[in-house]
Amino acid sequence: MALSLGQIVESLGGRLIGDPQHLIQKLAPLDTAQADALSFLSNPKYQSQLATTQAGCVIVSPAVADATDARTALIVAANPYHYFARLTQLWRQHTRVSDEPLVHPSAxxxxxxxxxxxxxxxxxxxxxxxxxxxxxxxxxxxxxxxxxxxxxxxxxxxxxxxxxxxxxxxxxxxxxxxxxxxxxxxxxxxxxxxxxxxxxxxxxxxxxxxxxxxxxxxxxxxxxxxxxxxxxxxxxxxxxxxxxxxxxxxxxxxxxxxxxxxxxxxxxxxxxxxxxxxxxxxxxxxSGVFPIDDNASWEKNAATLRQLHRLRDRIKSLESALESQKK
Amino acid sequence: MALSLGQIVESLGGRLIGDPQHLIQKLAPLDTAQADALSFLSNPKYQSQLATTQAGCVIVSPAVADATDARTALIVAANPYHYFARLTQLWRQHTRVSDEPLVHPSAxxxxxxxxxxxxxxxxxxxxxxxxxxxxxxxxxxxxxxxxxxxxxxxxxxxxxxxxxxxxxxxxxxxxxxxxxxxxxxxxxxxxxxxxxxxxxxxxxxxxxxxxxxxxxxxxxxxxxxxxxxxxxxxxxxxxxxxxxxxxxxxxxxxxxxxxxxxxxxxxxxxxxxxxxxxxxxxxxxxSGVFPIDDNASWEKNAATLRQLHRLRDRIKSLESALESQKK
Amino acid sequence: MALSLGQIVESLGGRLIGDPQHLIQKLAPLDTAQADALSFLSNPKYQSQLATTQAGCVIVSPAVADATDARTALIVAANPYHYFARLTQLWRQHTRVSDEPLVHPSAxxxxxxxxxxxxxxxxxxxxxxxxxxxxxxxxxxxxxxxxxxxxxxxxxxxxxxxxxxxxxxxxxxxxxxxxxxxxxxxxxxxxxxxxxxxxxxxxxxxxxxxxxxxxxxxxxxxxxxxxxxxxxxxxxxxxxxxxxxxxxxxxxxxxxxxxxxxxxxxxxxxxxxxxxxxxxxxxxxxSGVFPIDDNASWEKNAATLRQLHRLRDRIKSLESALESQKK
Missing domain, CATH: 2.160.10.10 (Hexapeptide repeat proteins)
Structure with missing residues (x-):
């Protein structure tokens, strides 16, 4: 199974910067992709990975495309993650063998x-x-x-x-x-x-x-x-x-x-x-989750929590005591 | 599928106030029931709905029956919710088609x-x-x-x-x-x-x-x-x-x-x-559940919770300090 | 299904103190085992049960074997719980009937x-x-x-x-x-x-x-x-x-x-x-679990928990107030 970059942009749109003949044999994360793989960059936080990725091509936003001087091929799309989702669908479509009847006889x-x-x-x-x-x-x-x-x-x-x-x-x-x-x-x-x-x-x-x-x-x-x-x-x-x-x-x-x-x-x-x-x-x-902690700390805090209402009363008493001192 | 009110009380007991010939075609909640539907009132809290319900008949307790002047038909039963449960069973019994063998051949x-x-x-x-x-x-x-x-x-x-x-x-x-x-x-x-x-x-x-x-x-x-x-x-x-x-x-x-x-x-x-x-x-x-809150409030309270035991110690110190002042 | 104590130690090792001809017909917990049953003691905490158990034989550690004067038969093994695990496997092996084909025809x-x-x-x-x-x-x-x-x-x-x-x-x-x-x-x-x-x-x-x-x-x-x-x-x-x-x-x-x-x-x-x-x-x-409590206590503590961050601030204020008194 392989699709050329040209075939991909023909099916899904986007602007290709690179060789349309380049063959893609798999989709992979940015950090492990090799030359036969297509990856994507949706979170600008990881933009620095563009400089080091071995990916054959990366899907990026227009802003990222403008800012980068990466030598890898790029597909420029308004929403790279959405483009990637559609690409997985295209991939699945080409790899799925459907030799089975629509309704399996054991159903x-x-x-x-x-x-x-x-x-x-x-x-x-x-x-x-x-x-x-x-x-x-x-x-x-x-x-x-x-x-x-x-x-x-x-x-x-x-x-x-x-x-x-x-x-x-x-x-x-x-x-x-x-x-x-x-x-x-x-x-x-x-x-x-x-x-x-x-x-x-x-x-x-x-x-x-x-x-x-x-x-x-x-x-x-x-x-x-x-x-x-x-x-x-x-x-x-x-x-x-x-x-x-x-x-x-x-x-x-x-x-x-x-x-x-x-x-x-x-x-x-x-x-x-x-x-x-x-x-x-x-x-x-x-949200409402008890924060996890090392077990000893949790035990002490949980035990205190069972007296929290009384702790509040003690704070009130302290406040009253200080208040009455002032008078 | 329809049962008359007469058939229902004949099967399940209860006192019918209304027309025994009236046909019931479904069971429905009090607020959406129409004239062809039978409903129930088990929680006195909702008693006011009796005045407005469109239900063809409502199962009620004797106390409710005495107190209401609703014009809908009533079935009076000691425990309306239990009566209703039995009614669902009667209904199921009449609607279930059992054309399948007891033991399915695929088992x-x-x-x-x-x-x-x-x-x-x-x-x-x-x-x-x-x-x-x-x-x-x-x-x-x-x-x-x-x-x-x-x-x-x-x-x-x-x-x-x-x-x-x-x-x-x-x-x-x-x-x-x-x-x-x-x-x-x-x-x-x-x-x-x-x-x-x-x-x-x-x-x-x-x-x-x-x-x-x-x-x-x-x-x-x-x-x-x-x-x-x-x-x-x-x-x-x-x-x-x-x-x-x-x-x-x-x-x-x-x-x-x-x-x-x-x-x-x-x-x-x-x-x-x-x-x-x-x-x-x-x-x-x-019970023992962390109360849910908007995320920002939860974060602050959860962070403090991880120091709760130390907060308790600080309260103790404050109490000691105040106590020693008195002396 | 029965195995003699002799057969068991022959299969699994361990030192038998007792009659190798004694027949074991089931594996059972220490407190309910009878003379036809083999049990185990892995937690020294329960050592006192050795004196009263009716078990036909008990798997124990060397230390326990040395310390006990129990009259029941013993199998002495370095790790009684591990020995017991292997014994359950031996048992299963003898009791499992495998008349079915490896691959069930309905698969x-x-x-x-x-x-x-x-x-x-x-x-x-x-x-x-x-x-x-x-x-x-x-x-x-x-x-x-x-x-x-x-x-x-x-x-x-x-x-x-x-x-x-x-x-x-x-x-x-x-x-x-x-x-x-x-x-x-x-x-x-x-x-x-x-x-x-x-x-x-x-x-x-x-x-x-x-x-x-x-x-x-x-x-x-x-x-x-x-x-x-x-x-x-x-x-x-x-x-x-x-x-x-x-x-x-x-x-x-x-x-x-x-x-x-x-x-x-x-x-x-x-x-x-x-x-x-x-x-x-x-x-x-x-760990991180809200400690369970009777519902009324939980409600009070949970309600206070939602104000915990503010409680912390009140403690800070008290501390400041006391501190400034000292000056």
Whole structure:
């Protein structure tokens, strides 16, 4: 597999400074790329690496192109990282061998499910009755799509994902849990990507909704009746409890937890491992993590933390004492 | 699918105030229900919604029924939420089409496994040698039940669950981990529900035990030799490390962690994302989460937290200084 | 299944004090073992149990053997826990029935995958094009090994594991996420064990690497381009974000999170549920967890914590005030 620099700019645009015949055989990070590799520079912080990189060609912004006297070939693009993303797609397109049938014969698809003729269903997937898989959507291996759940177009669903398991709903009655049957489904928009072994539960009465362009990483848990707004992204192991409503263009860091029934405005960013315990109405970055420390220091600080409220009272007393001295 | 109000109270009991011929076509939340929908009011806080709801009928408590002058039909039940749970079950019973064989032909069941004649084994499940699946238990798709593991009656096991993978047991020897073969199994009682992609490991020597009526949400991790008491419920992404012993009627919030070898008494409730680092002998609610804040505030407070022990010492010094002034 | 004490020391070494004809029918913990059971004492703290145990035989260290006058049979070994680990392996070897074919017929193996003739591929596994499964490696049920991913020798991969799903890589462009195709793979060394439903993502450009002897528990998330050094162990629900580099001989506790692009030196031990937010250059134990407390105490301390920085300022003011009094 090789593409010339000329072929690349012909496909993706950008201005080439260098030899269009030069062959690129791989994409690589700036610090390890060799002459057969194409790399990119999106963060001006690393601009000094341009002088030393062995890369055959580097994608750079116009400003960087103007400032550099690097002798490597350059592709100049307004947004180098976006250009690089499109380049990975071009690369994948040329390297992917697609000798397999769109629907793998080992998949178990209910006759009353609707699978678009252009959708790809990998080995050992299960698509239940009434489920709907949209155009150009790809279920990789071992994905389960439960009854009546709908997935839009151009989605990618990675291995082991479970869409439409029952939400966690029970009524406590005389010390035992009575099951509340989950009668809703899951509705997933277009251009959604869902990471391996992630779970999205069906709603109790209404549906759980994942809007267009949402990206979920691996091992994410989405409870019943959650609503995730368009283009929101959640990193691995994040969990969103039932009926929470996450806005559009949010990010939720890895291992973060959003409690049930809360609302997050559009543009809210939750740091990794933080726990959202109240609704957040203003966009911005929010955090709540105990800072890690060597174990001995942590133990002392954690022990003191359990008396923090009393420490505050002692400060108050000191302030009063000093105040009364003044009088 | 439609049931008349008359049919409903005939099946489930309760006192109907309204037209028994009125047809219900769906169950819906109070605020979105229309005339063809049945809803419920379990929290008196929302009682004012009774005046405005468009629902065809609402399940209410006797107290609420006495107090309201709502013109909607009512079903009066001692515990509306429990009545509603039973109603969802009735609904499911009427809507579920069961044209599939009890044991899906794609399931891989070892000839020496015991599967009760009334159990339902979904597509692509694996039931290994010596495993035992009790009456009316339902394994949904892609569930693995390992060698010699036992599941009781009326259990529901959601897609992707792994019961009986090896516990995480190794002996460190000269810098390398020597595997401790996990010779126990998993024993699960009756009326247990297990959420999608949850894992319950087999014991090292004795069995891991999940007692009757336990409910586990998705992506929960139960380590080897854990014992979970009857009717305890754990929300998504909770993790219980090896040999912990959780009492009966406990709840463990989403993302909470219980360290190994600890004991939780009956009736202990752990808040979401809290970490149990010592045994808890008294029932009650326990929490331990860093409060989320805007990022700048969190950074300042977290930095100070790393010096909290020294702050305490400074308060002590101030107290001493003031004390010596008095003398 | 039974082995005599004589057979055991013949296989595993160690000095037997007792009757070599005595038959052992199970391995059991010291406190519940009966005369037909073999147990072990690795922690001197429990030495007093030797006097009361009903075990048919106990594995002990030379020091304990010298000090005890217990009447039970003893196997004396330099490292009793390591001896016990090897004994569980001997036990498993004698009890495992292997009537199944090495490659289960339900597994979906691409004709261009390489599976060593001695590897065992369980039911409903998927091994994609170009994947490589080394000698004596065992994929249990429902494991996915993605395109071009390589697993070494003597590895154990538990049910539901996903190796080689796409890393979570997107370029934000005009409010939408452009996919960065993940062109790297996953390389896993020898003697690695991977717990149920754990996910290891493929690299973006280079490979994600798991070195020899690494042990990962269940539901662990390893992001793209992570490097995990030899003999490092991670407990359940741990998560490592993209491009982090974990040293050799580290341990990562259950539910702990390591943020992206960080480095952990060899011999770093992260406590359960702690969040690593900066690189750690020195070996040692590191922690960062909010201490759990009864809910009312937690609420008061957490509320105060949100004002901690201001408390520090108040302490400073008090110190200044006292200081100025002295002048």
């Amino acid at each position: 178990v698809i209910h006759p009353q499910a609707h699978v678009d003729a252009t959708a790809r269903i990998g080995p050992l997937c299960v698509v239940e009755r009434g489920a709907h898989i949209g155009a150009n959507t790809w279920l990789k291996s071992g994905v389960t799509v439960g009854e009546d759940c709908r997935i839009g177009e151009r989605c990618i669903v990675h291995a082991g994902v479970v869409i439409g398991a029952d939400g966690f709903g029970f009524a406590l009655f005389e010390g035992r849990w009575e099951k509340i049957e989950q009668l809703g489904a899951v509705r997933i928009g277009n251009d959604v990507e869902i990471g391996a072994n992630t779970c999205i539960d069906r709603g109790a009465l209404d549906d759980t909704v994942i809007e267009d362009g949402v990206k979920l990483d691996n091992l994410v848990q989405i409870g019943h009746n959650v609503h995730v707004g368009a283009n929101t992204a959640m990193a691995g192991c994040a969990g969103v409890a039932g009926s929470a409503r996450i806005g559009a263009n949010c990010t939720v860091g890895g291992g973060a937890v959003v409690l049930g029934h809360l609302q997050l405005a559009d543009g809210v960013h939750i740091s990794a491992a933080s726990v959202v315990m109240r609704s957040i109405r203003q966009p911005g970055q929010y | 891989v069941i070892h000839p020496q496994a015991h599967v009760d004649a009334t159990a339902r084994i979904g597509p692509l499940c694996v039931v290994e040698r010596g495993a035992h699946i009790g009456a009316n238990t339902w394994l949904k798709s892609g569930v693995t039940v390992g060698e010699d593991c036992r599941i009781g009656e009326r259990c529901i096991v959601h897609a992707g669950v792994v019961i009986g993978a090896d516990g995480f047991g190794f002996a460190l020897f000269e810098g390398r981990w020597e595997k401790i073969e996990q010779l126990g199994a998993v024993r699960i009682g009756n009326d247990v529900e297990i959420g999608a992609n949850t894992c319950i490991d087999r014991g090292a020597l004795d069995d891991t035990v999940i007692e009757d009526g336990v409910k586990l949400d998705n992506l929960v991790q139960i380590g080897h030799n854990v014992h979970v008491g009857a009717n305890t419920a754990m929300a998504g992404c909770a993790g219980v490390a090896g040999s912990a012993r959780i009492g009966a009627n406990c709840t463990v919030g989403g993302g909470a962690v219980v360290l190994g070898h600890l004991q939780l008494a009956d009736g202990v409730h752990i808040s979401a994302a809290s970490v149990v680092m010592r045994s808890i002998r008294q029932p009650g609610q326990y | 979906v193996i691409h004709p261009q995958a390489h599976v060593d003739a001695t590897a065992r591929i369980g039911p409903l596994c998927v091994v994609e094009r170009g994947a490589h499964i080394g000698a004596n490696t065992w994929l249990k049920s429902g494991v996915t090994v993605g395109e071009d991913c390589r697993i070494g020798e003597r590895c154990i991969v538990h049910a539901g594991v996903v190796i080689g799903a796409d890393g979570f890589g997107f370029a934000l462009f005009e409010g939408r996420w452009e996919k960065i195709e993940q062109l790297g793979a996953v390389r896993i060394g020898n003697d690695v064990e991977i717990g149920a439903n754990t996910c290891i993502d493929r690299g973006a450009l280079d490979d994600t690497v798991i070195e020899d002897g690494v042990k990962l528990d269940n539901l662990v998330q390893i992001g793209h381009n992570v490097h995990v050094g030899a003999n490092t162990a991670m407990a359940g629900c741990a998560g490592v974000a993209g491009s982090a580099r974990i040293g050799a001989n580290c341990t990562v506790g259950g539910g702990a999170v390591v943020l992206g692009h960080l480095q952990l030196a060899d011999g770093v031990h992260i406590s359960a549920a702690s969040v690593v937010m900066r690189s750690i250059r020195q070996p040692g134990q590191y």
